[in-house]
Amino acid sequence: AQTVTQSQPEMSVQEAETVTLSCTYDTSESDYYLFWYKQPPSRQMILVIRQEAYKQQNATENRFSVNFQKAAKSFSLKISDSQLGDAAMYFCAYRSRWGGSEKLVFGKGTKLTVNP
């Protein structure tokens, strides 16, 4: 079974600075997807960014980018120019590429605080 580990229960960053959230995972599969979800106090789960394991290029979405190290099974999220609205819980998640879109495996989350 796949597992996802987020080793930082809490992180903080100054507004406009850069912060990196860590995620490692364990799988025997070679083809899969990885995601970062944001959960603000409203509780809504919002997809931030995704990475396909078969792509070597790291995904980017505006101020959000990932560092995907497949051999090391590492998938970190970098938030640049942090904003107050980035404060939230962030969850790393894994799903198999084939027949697995109904099943996500989540890490326990990292609470990000953004200080003005």
Add this chain to the structure above:
Amino acid sequence: NAGVTQTPKFQVLKTGQSMTLQCAQDMNHEYMSWYRQDPGMGLRLIHYSVGAGITDQGEVPNGYNVSRSTTEDFPLRLLSAAPSQTSVYFCASSGTGAHTYEQYFGPGTRLTVT
């Protein structure tokens, strides 16, 4: 599109009571899932469905039942609520096609069992 809707948003039950959490999606998605979120535990899969009439267990299925009679609806039933089922419940859906990788989540239901 309303996306994924869940009702109710909040619910308080007494131990032993039963109830159904409703979930509906209007995106014609084949796949639907139920997760629970507990403090410090992330989201864990309870049950999922790959289409009408087809359901299967996830990581934490005990105490919950599901059925999928239509593509749109995927209710979660608690037959005899227990305090251990106090949690936030999320329904999610995903489809086939260009965006099969993404699950769309409902707003969640906060359930308290006393």
